[in-house]
Every structure is written in structure tokens, then in C-alpha cells.
Amino acid sequence: MPILQVDNLSKQFDGLVAVNDLSFSIESGEIRGLIGPNGCGKTTTMNMLAGLYRPTHGDVRYHGKSILKLPTHTRTAQGIMRTFQIPKLFSEMTVGENMMVPALATSTVKTPEFIEKLEHKSSEKLTFCKLDHVSHLLAKQLSGGQRMLLQIARGLMVEGLELFLMDEPFAGINQVTKETIMDAILEMNKDHGITFLIVSHEMPSVRRLCQTVSVMHEGSMISEGSIEEIANNPLVIEAYLGGQNAAS
Amino acid sequence: MTLLWGLGMNKSRRQFFMTIGVLAVIAALLPLELGEFYVHVVAIGFFYVMLAVSWNLLAGYAGQLSLAHHAFAAVGGYGSALLLQYGSEALKIDIPLWICIPFGAFVAGLVGYGLGSVCLNMRRIYLAVTTWAFAESFRLWVISEYEITRGDLGLSTELIFDTSDPTPFYYVFLAGTIFCLWVVFEIIRSPAGFYLRALRDDEEAAQAMGVDTVRWKRFAFTVSSAMAGFAGTLQAHYIGLLTPTPIKFNEMAIILIMVIAGGLRSFWGPALGAMFIQVVSEALRDYSEYRMVLFAVMVIIIMRVYREGLFGMLRDGMAKLPSLSASGST
Ligand SMILES: Nc1ncnc2c1ncn2[C@@H]1O[C@H](COP(=O)(O)OP(=O)(O)OP(=O)(O)O)[C@@H](O)[C@H]1O
Ligand SMILES: [Mg+2]
Numbered sequence: 397m398p399i400l401q402v403d404n405l406s407k408q409f410d411g412l413v414a415v416n417d418l419s420f421s422i423e424s425g426e427i428r429g430l431i432g433p434n435g436c437g438k439t440t441t442m443n444m445l446a447g448l449y450r451p452t453h454g455d456v457r458y459h460g461k462s463i464l465k466l467p468t469h470t471r472t473a474q475g476i477m478r479t480f481q482i483p484k485l486f487s488e489m490t491v492g493e494n495m496m497v498p499a500l501a502t503s504t505v506k507t508p509e510f511i512e513k514l515e516h517k518s519s520e521k522l523t524f525c526k527l528d529h530v531s532h533l534l535a536k537q538l539s540g541g542q543r544m545l546l547q548i549a550r551g552l553m554v555e556g557l558e559l560f561l562m563d564e565p566f567a568g569i570n571q572v573t574k575e576t577i578m579d580a581i582l583e584m585n586k587d588h589g590i591t592f593l594i595v596s597h598e599m600p601s602v603r604r605l606c607q608t609v610s611v612m613h614e615g616s617m618i619s620e621g622s623i624e625e626i627a628n629n630p631l632v633i634e635a636y637l638g639g640q641n642a643a644s
Numbered sequence: 645m646t647l648l649w650g651l652g653m654n655k656s657r658r659q660f661f662m663t664i665g666v667l668a669v670i671a672a673l674l675p676l677e678l679g680e681f682y683v684h685v686v687a688i689g690f691f692y693v694m695l696a697v698s699w700n701l702l703a704g705y706a707g708q709l710s711l712a713h714h715a716f717a718a719v720g721g722y723g724s725a726l727l728l729q730y731g732s733e734a735l736k737i738d739i740p741l742w743i744c745i746p747f748g749a750f751v752a753g754l755v756g757y758g759l760g761s762v763c764l765n766m767r768r769i770y771l772a773v774t775t776w777a778f779a780e781s782f783r784l785w786v787i788s789e790y791e792i793t794r795g796d797l798g799l800s801t802e803l804i805f806d807t808s809d810p811t812p813f814y815y816v817f818l819a820g821t822i823f824c825l826w827v828v829f830e831i832i833r834s835p836a837g838f839y840l841r842a843l844r845d846d847e848e849a850a851q852a853m854g855v856d857t858v859r860w861k862r863f864a865f866t867v868s869s870a871m872a873g874f875a876g877t878l879q880a881h882y883i884g885l886l887t888p889t890p891i892k893f894n895e896m897a898i899i900l901i902m903v904i905a906g907g908l909r910s911f912w913g914p915a916l917g918a919m920f921i922q923v924v925s926e927a928l929r930d931y932s933e934y935r936m937v938l939f940a941v942m943v944i945i946i947m948r949v950y951r952e953g954l955f956g957m958l959r960d961g962m963a964k965l966p967s968l969s970a971s972g973s974t
Contacts, residue, residue, distance in 0.1 A: 446852060447851075448848060448851075448852075467851070467856075467858075468848075468851040468852055469851050469852075469853075469854050469855055469856045469857070472851075472852060472853060472854035473854050477852070478852055480848075480849070480852075484846045484848060484849035484852075485845070485846065485849065486841065486842045486845035486846060486849065486850075487845050487846070488841065488844075488845050488909075489838075489841055489842065489845060493838065493841075496838055497838050497839070497842045497850070497853045497854075497855065498853035498854050500835040500838055500839075501835075501839065501853055501854035501855045501856075502853075502854040506835055535845075550853065554853075554854065
């Protein structure tokens with residue numbers, strides 16, 4: 397059974413059809429890429445998966461069960477985490493405190509011993525994401541790249557994380573940080589079996605991370621396959637303005 | 645790590661109890677030095693400390709800029725006084741104040757829960773306008789239902805102590821204030837404190853991180869309203885008369901000024917600001933309306949020059965004194 401199954405999902409914003417009859421599914425343990433031209437509905441899809449938007453039509457199933465009626469926080473408690481295209485942090489809280497929010501919110505135990513364990517886990521993840529030296533800073537004091545890193549590190553604090561949705565984790569990020577993020581994704585995938593859905597315009601990163609890539613255009617899925625397969629699909633070439641090679 | 649649980653929690657709790665202990669001893673000795681008038685002034689100061697600290701929980705920590713806090717004090721006061729009067733009549737017994745006072749706080753908490761639920765999806769200005777409208781409606785209700793509330797004539801009610809000496813009341817207000825400070829402290833230092841600050845900074849992100857923002861917003865409204873209601877009941881059974889006047893916006897403006905002057909979001913700031921403004925305000929009583937102008941100017945200066953308010957100034961000033969900072973930097 398796929399971990400995530402999207403059936404005929406649509407989202408309409410007064411007249412504008414942002415997502416149109418979208419269907420796809422992701423197997424547990426996959427790192428799936430989701431690409432498509434600007435405005436094709438990738439973020440809208442993410443928002444529906446995470447529970448921020450209510451779809452106009454269709455269904456989203458997680459481990460075979462519909463999660464459409466579940467509010468965002470319940471989806472998170474069930475192991476679905478996301479990052480935002482424009483990082484959304486708790487700006488007046490320190491980096492360390494940012495890390496503790498999902499950890500506390502999704503753990504049922506809250507004894508001092510357990511919380512100490514969470515704090516330990518937090519410093520581990522911060523080191524893993526190269527943020528340990530800024531853990532005492534307020535989130536608003538971070539650079540753009542650090543913000544993205546913190547979104548990812550924070551997501552890893554969710555108890556029982558299974559599916560990590562990432563919206564443009566590489567946008568505006570320098571090469572070194574990009575490597576850090578990619579290493580983190582690969583390691584979390586290999587060692588903890590976490591499934592990823594990654595929206596990105598960065599073809600080299602997508603090529604390195606994802607075995608399968610889904611391509612959206614004007615709200616619909618137009619192609620799915622390995623990066624070579626989709627790069628040779630005329631529909632995809634057509635979608636990316638005047639036949640520019642999508643994989644270049 | 646900068647967090648306050650585990651060993652850190654115990655340390656910060658110890659610090660809190662030490663600070664509050666020292667302040668309580670000083671406050672307990674104060675009536676020996678002050679004349680009756682200033683005992684009264686400081687007792688009312690404690691009333692405002694309770695309002696400021698509880699409003700700071702809602703507005704400063706949870707980011708819900710409610711303008712109905714003064715009305716909740718009145719809801720508590722009227723709740724308690726009306727139960728005392730009509731409940732006692734109906735049941736043909738004298739309902740004791742130790743039931744009426746928690747009842748007033750409970751009613752305020754309940755109404756706070758209701759108002760919080762109405763305002764769940766409102767942000768900033770919408771929330772401010774709605775809560776202000778609620779406060780105004782409550783004031784008009786008190787005026788128009790004069791057969792129940794006595795309207796502008798005022799509803800007289802029983803005193804906690806049968807005396808005109810403010811000193812015993814002073815100690816009740818002091819105890820109430822310590823209780824409120826302790827409750828807010830425990831909330832802020834618990835996971836709930838993290839959730840409230842998270843939803844203040846970014847509600848959508850808080851939801852995505854697993855925080856049930858609906859529940860915690862309601863929690864903030866309920867607890868802070870109950871606390872305001874509690875302060876209001878003490879005030880009612882100290883003054884002995886309830887009128888709709890304190891439900892005017894002026895009163896909310898004073899709470900706002902106190903919190904901002906002391907330092908929004910800091911734990912001790914609003915308490916300090918409330919006592920400071922109350923005492924200065926009484927000392928400048930002869931200047932009546934000009935006091936508000938003075939305070940408004942003060943708020944503008946603080947917002948421009950020093951956002952962290954009086955408490956921040958005090959703390960940073962202390963840090964500059966080497967001897968003090970050496971002993972205080974544990
Ligand atoms: N909240 C909203 N209200 C109205 N329209 C919206 C909203 N969110 C998105 N849209 C519209 O839906 C369409 C798809 O937007 P979306 O953000 O999903 O695109 P995207 O694929 O993520 O693009 P990008 O690559 O630029 O991030 C756009 O036309 C956008 O204007
Ligand atoms: Mg997008």
C-alpha cells in the first residue's frame with residue numbers, strides 16, 4: 397500500500413483552477429520529486445496534503461485512510477511534516493525553542509526526563525544541520541539559508557515522522573548548504589526510512605535525490621518517471637516554455 | 645540549551661520563588677510604613693498587576709490583542725455580586741463570599757472561552773475591534789438592565805472584611821497577585837508556553853508543527869479572562885460598589901499603558917509597569933486628565949526608544965553594574 401495516495405485532487409480559488417484532477421501516489425521509503433513551471437500548483441498541492449487548504453474535490457489517503465477531514469496538527473501528529481517555500485519560523489523564539497515546539501506538540505510523554513531527552517535530540521539534529529552554533533539566537537536573526545535549514549531540522553523533531561513534504565528546500569541556498577540539506581535528506585531516508593516529497597526547480601538536486609519525478613503543468617500531472625524519461629517527454633519540454641530542456 | 649526544563653526548569657522555578665518571596669516580604673511589611681491612603685493605592689496597584697499580568701499572557705505571549713480585558717474584570721465582579729444578591733435571595737441562604745468570588749472568576753473564564761471561540765479566526769485589527777465591541781456591549785448591557793444590575797446607580801455589594809481600614813484587603817490583593825503571578829509563570833515555563841508563543845509568531849507554522857492552535861487560543865482566553873475576573877471580584881468586594889464606568893475603554897487603555905510601560909512579553913515587566921503607573925497616577929491625582937496625556941507620551945517614548953520597557957531598562961541597567969551582574973549571572 398502506498399504511504400500517500402492522491403485521488404483526483406482539485407483546488408479552485410474563485411474561478412482560478414490551481415490544481416486540476418491531480419492523481420499520484422508515493423511508496424513508503426521513496427524520495428519523490430515534484431516539478432513544474434511557476435504557478436502550476438505545486439505549493440497549492442502541498443498545502444492540501446498538509447491540511448492548510450481544503451480541496452474542492454478529490455481525496456488524500458495516508459496509509460490507505462483518508463486524511464481530508466483531519467486538521468493540520470493531527471496530520472502532523474500522525475507523522476506528516478512540511479516545510480514552507482518561504483520559511484515560516486517562530487521568529488521571537490530561539491532556534492533551540494523552535495526545535496522544541498514540534499517535539500513537545502507531538503510527544504505524549506512530557507516528564508522532565510523525557511523532555512531532557514528531546515533537548516538532547518534537538519542539539520543532535522541542530523549539529524546534523526550545522527546550526528548548533530546558533531541555537532541560542534532568535535530565529536529572526538538567522539540568514540535565509542539558515543532559516544531553511546532550521547525548517548528542516550525542526551521537522552525532524554516530530555515524533556514518528558514518516559512523510560516529509562518539502563517546498564523548494566534549495567531555493568536561494570548556496571552550494572555548501574545545499575549539500576548539507578541533500579545529505580540530511582539522504583541520511584534520514586536511508587537510516588530512518590522517511591519518505592520525502594520534494595518540490596524543486598533545482599534539477600541537479602532533483603537528479604541526485606529522486607528516483608522518480610512527477611511533473612505538473614497547469615494544475616495537472618503531465619508526466620512521471622525517472623529524470624531521463626521525463627526530460628525526453630515532449631509534453632514536459634512543451635510545458636517548460638518553448639521547449640527548453642527541463643533537465644538541463 | 646536555553647530551555648528551562650529538567651534541571652533548568654528547577655533552577656528557574658527556584659529563582660522565581662526566591663524573587664517572589666523577597667518581593668512578598670517587602671510588600672507584606674509595606675503597610676507598616678505607608679499611611680492608609682497609600683495602602684489603598686498599592687492594594688489597587690495589585691489589582692492592576694493581576695490585570696496586566698493576565699493580559700500579558702493573552703496579548704504578549706499568545707499574541708491575541710484583546711481589548712476586552714477590563715470588561716472581564718467587570719464580568720467577574722458582577723458575576724460574584726449578582727450571585728451574592730440574587731442567588732442568596734433565591735436559595736434563601738447567605739451564599740458566602742468564598743463561593744461567590746470563585747464563581748465570578750469562573751463566569752469570566754466561561755465568557756472568555758466564548759469570546760475566544762468567536763475570535764478564533766480573527767487576526768490583529770479584527771480581533772481588537774471584536775473584543776472592543778464585546779466590552780462595549782457588556783457595558784451597555786449593564787446600563788440597560790438596570791433592574792438587575794442597578795445600571796449607573798451602581799450595585800452595592802458585601803465587603804470581604806467588615807472594616808474601612810484598607811490593610812486587611814491589601815493582604816488579600818497581595819495573596820491574589822502572588823497566585824496570579826505563579827499561575828502565569830507555570831504556564832509560560834510549561835509546554836503550553838511554547839505553544840502560545842509559537843502560535844503568536846506564526847499560526848500556520850504552529851499548526852504544521854502539531855500545535856492545536858484552536859485549543860491553545862481558547863486556553864489563553866479562558867485563563868486570562870478568569871484571572872481578570874478574579875481580580876475584578878476582589879475589587880468589587882473591596883470597594884463595595886459596582887458601576888459600568890470601569891467598563892469604559894479608558895480602563896483598557898490604562899492596562900495597555902501599564903503593560904507597554906513595563907515591557908510587553910517580559911514576565912515581570914507588566915507587573916512592574918502596573919504598580920509604577922498606579923502609584924505615579926495617584927501621586928499626580930491633582931493633574932487629573934493630564935495624567936493620561938503624560939502616560940501616552942511615556943508610551944510613545946518607550947515604543948520609540950526602548951521597546952523592552954521599564955523592566956528591560958532596569959535589567960540592562962543592572963547588567964552594567966559590574967558588582968551586581970557578577971552575583972546575578974548564575
Ligand atoms: N491562496 C490563494 N488564493 C488565490 N490564488 C492562489 C492562492 N494560492 C495560490 N493561488 C494561485 O494558484 C496558482 C498555483 O499557485 P502555486 O503557489 O501552487 O504554484 P507553484 O507551482 O507553487 O509555483 P512556484 O513554482 O512559483 O512556487 C497560481 O496561479 C496562484 O496565483
Ligand atoms: Mg510554490
